[in-house]
Amino acid sequence: MTSPTSGGMSPGERRLLVLWVVIAVLAVAGAAVVIAVRFAGGSDSSDALSTATGSMTPSTAGADFPETGVPLTAEDIPPAPVPVPPTVVPLSSSTRASAVSGLLPIVPGAAQPVNATAANPLTTVGVSLSRQACKLPGWGEDAAAETTFLQAALGCLDTAWRPILERLKLPFAPASVVVTETVTGGQCSAVPAQSSFYCDGTIYLVPASYRNTTTGARGVPAAAMGMLAHEYGHHLQRLSGTLAASVEQMNAAGRGTPEGLELSRRAELQAQCLSGMFFGVTFDPPSVALAQQDNYTRGDQPGGAQSHGTPQSWGDWFTKGLQRNSLDVCNTWVALPNAVS
DSSP states (O other): OOOOOTTOOOHHHHHHHHHHHHHHHHHHHHHHHHHHHHHGGGOOHHHHHHHHHTOOOOOOTTOOOOOOOBOOSTTTOOOOOOOOOSSOOOOOSSOOOSSGGGGSOOOTTSOOOOOOSTTSHHHHSOOOOOOOOOOOOOOOSSHHHHHHHHHHHHHHHHHHHHHHHHHTTOOOOOOEEEEOSSOOOTTOSSOOTTSOEEETTEEEEOTHHHHTOTTOGGGHHHHHHHHHHHHHHHHHHHHHTHHHHHHHHHHHHOTTSHHHHHHHHHHHHHHHHHHHHHHHHHBOHHHHHHHHHHHTTOSOOTTSOOSSOOHHHHHHHHHHHHHHOOGGGGOGGGSOGGGGO
């Protein structure tokens, strides 16, 4: 056996030294990783931990997640303060508002309507509605409570659409609503028989037209809101100039001709799409589902004038606005004929 020379190390001592060197290197490298993760981008310690361990926690900072929305079922709507719209027409059982044209002042030199349909700013620009809070009172089964609810809902529609028209450089004026059991001629000579309709800035709602919804008593508020939002779509058409242009085209074609009826359906289905846009950014999924179910039962019925669209088209255009939320998507004026049947 040979003895080790002075100052030398045995194989075991060398292996121990190498092990300590490796441990020290790993410790220094680990510390550097922690420091880099912790301070890169200003992350806090919990972010550094999740990153280092591979744990992925979704961040909601800055994300545009949809809110739940307002419930629209008869038993779910909580009492809430009622926003009063700028112009309110009181409940009337047999009369209509007088001089309703005066509710829509167009200021000289200000934004002006555009006499066009397919080329109107309301149809050609990819602008979307913003999500909003809509405070509604509880739904009641008497006419006065229904009117209070619908007037509050009308305020939400004004609030939602006003910035859109201002952005498009189109005039804006608030709409009015009348809940009435009796439809009379008034300023609009050709009105539907005992059904809801729009005329010169005023929305006329006949309770029977939404109380008979196939969704049952629970769906009555959603049906009423759907009819209000649809008629408000005609209000937007009037403000933008689309309605006047479409009336000119229908008169030129002949109201009862196939071409005239198709133009009428294009106007009605655009209002449906605009209604869907409002629903999608305002109400909760159960309420939206009730409104969709109701809309797929409305529209032209067999044997009647084909001026509004089949129930399938009526529901489809509502759903398109609901899901796509963009004005240009609602351009029924350039849709193929079979899409506005």
